[in-house]
Amino acid sequence: MKHCLRVREAAFGPGQALLPLVHVLDLEPRGYIKPHVDSVKFCGATIAGLSLLSPSVMRLVHTQEPAEWLELLLEPGSLYILRGSARYDFSHEILRDEDSFFGERRIPRGRRISVICRSPAEEVGLGEPGQPPAAC
Numbered sequence: 001m002k003h004c005l006r007v008r009e010a011a012f013g014p015g016q017a018l019l020p021l022v023h024v025l026d027l028e029p030r031g032y033i034k035p036h037v038d039s040v041k042f043c044g045a046t047i048a049g050l051s052l053l054s055p056s057v058m059r060l061v062h063t064q065e066p067a068e069w070l071e072l073l074l075e076p077g078s079l080y081i082l083r084g085s086a087r088y089d090f091s092h093e094i095l096r097d098e099d100s101f102f103g104e105r106r107i108p109r110g111r112r113i114s115v116i117c118r119s120p121a122e123e124v125g126l127g128e129p130g131q132p133p134a135a136c
Contacts, residue, residue: 007117011048011081023116029109035091044119047082054110057100060090073102
């Protein structure tokens with residue numbers, strides 16, 4: 001319970017609604033997550049993930065300018081937060097074990113569990129790139 005409160009305080013504004021259920025992903029050592037942008041039909045302006053067990057590399061790639069990308073090293077116990085441009089304009093993925101490098105450093109993958117909290121979806125379509133839907 002203490003960890004849930006800490007995630008809420010770090011990732012979500014005071015009074016910001018959260019979806020009532022969290023999403024738990026259990027990824028085997030050889031598993032990966034393909035590049036995607038979370039649908040605005042199912043979640044809102046903030047996505048926060050608590051990474052557990054194994055380090056992994058998350059890659060973000062701009063959907064309109066693929067030359068713009070970055071990688072994040074997600075150590076066990078780390079929290080990533082996607083909002084604004086990172087939420088709407090970049091795909092994110094967890095790299096396969098054989099592709100798991102952070103710079104020149106090899107990041108061997110083990111079993112990874114992530115606990116993901118999301119704000120609820122807005123009811124109106126998207127506005128400008130990098131901005132939340134017009135209802136926000």
